[in-house]
Amino acid sequence: MLLFAIGAFLRLYNFENRLIFGPEQGMSFITSAENLEKFSLLGETNLIRSTSAGHIPFHGAYYSYFILPLLVLFKFHVLPVTIVFAILNLVTALVFFIITKKLFGKTTGLLSLFFFLFSDVMIHHSLFAWIVNPSIILGVLTLWFVAKLFKNRNSLSPILWIGVFSGLGFGFQSFYLMFAGFLFLLLIFLSKKKFLSIPIFLFGVILGSLPTVIFDLRHDFYHVRTFWQFFLDVLAGQSSGSSSYYNFLYLYPYLFLIYAFITKAIYKFYKPLILIPIAIFLYFSLTSSFINLNKSTGMAQGITLKVLETAAQEITNDNPPEKFNVVTLWDFDTRAHTLRYLLTYNHNKKPQPVEEYKNLDVIYAFAPENYEVINPKVWELQSFLPYKITELNSPSTGYRLYKLIK
Secondary structure, eight states: OHHHHHHHHHHHOOOOOOOOOOHHHHHHHHHHHHHGGGGOOOOOOOOOOOOSSOOOBBBSSSHHHHHHHHHHHHTTTHHHHHHHHHHHHHHHHHHHHHHHHHHHHHHHHHHHHHHOOOOOOOOTTSSSOOTTTTHHHHHHHHHHHHHHHHHHHTTOOHHHHHHHHHHHHHHHOOHHHHHHHHHHHHHHHOOSSSHHHHHHHHHHHHTTTTTHHHHHHTTTHHHHHHHHHHOOOOOOOHSSSOOOGGGGGHHHHHHHHHHHHHHHHHHHHHHGGGGGHHHHHHHHHHHHHOOOOSSSSSOTTOOHHHHHHHHHHHHHHHHOOEEEEEEEEEOOTTTTTHHHHHHHHHHOOOOOOOOOSSSSSSSEEETTTTTTSSSOHHHHHTTSSEEEEEEEESSTEEEEEEEEEE
16 A cells, blocks of 8 residues: 555654664663563653652553563664564554544545554654553554444443553553543443443453552552652642643544544545645645654754664773763763663673762763863762763764763
């Protein structure tokens, strides 16, 4: 199918130079890989949300379990794991087409597929591995099972599956809770077995968030108390409940479906007019800051996966001592989770923990060339002062790789 081929091209062309490997990817890959050393019921830390008491919720562990076999299969290399997420996005588009075609007809299915494949947001999110990305297919599958329940209101299996998806979705993205609450009310309204639907839905939610449930039962309901306190903090203005588009990725298929309905109505009214909404959508999508076929749209200028891998190789070649750590200085991730992952799992050179920057022998700092390493503004380097500065070969123009020695 031509649409699918073009959609694949927009995602996979020049993939190595366009993919995004940033702080979130480094942290989640490390969290997943650490399960090989010590199995955990916790996923990665939710750094954005914290309570007034300083407690931080964790994402669900299923994402870590999902990517762990990929990490092992591809020997912890970032590129092939990221390609799997691009394929997942394309598979989601295909499933979306099949479902919308069955539910609403071929024309609506094709239009829905078009808006999905050419969406700047969908193309952007196919270029990196991130915990929120699998929530898109959950939204698509939820549409199918709600439709099944609508056709057979005595059926209970759709309710179970929607409950499972709700548990998984909340583990991927805490804002999914609002969608899950809406679905819960919708299922009660649609189902003719209302009293059975409630425990079945809740059982599905438990299955979809089982590691978190087990952890909470063993640790005084840590997450329940943490999220409740966070909710109270938001109401009191002590924490931010702000959100961004990516908090609602699971709703984007429904948005594309609405676009398809509107475009189909225009088509039925006067066929040539269909070119207008399609042209407008393509223009705003393909000129978006999310799409660039030549470079990454989610990493610092001049930084690519290859650059980070080269920096990790330079550090490895320098034969770092046991007590060393790493710093990157172009974004908020000054503790260099990207380099930390590459060094640990690609080169068997494990930096000291992220809280340990004082009692070291060496820090490797990868920084923009105009950064004043002699007068650092970050805690990680300030705590290591005073130090001597030498340089290793820089893997990218505009950046320097420093070796800071006590």
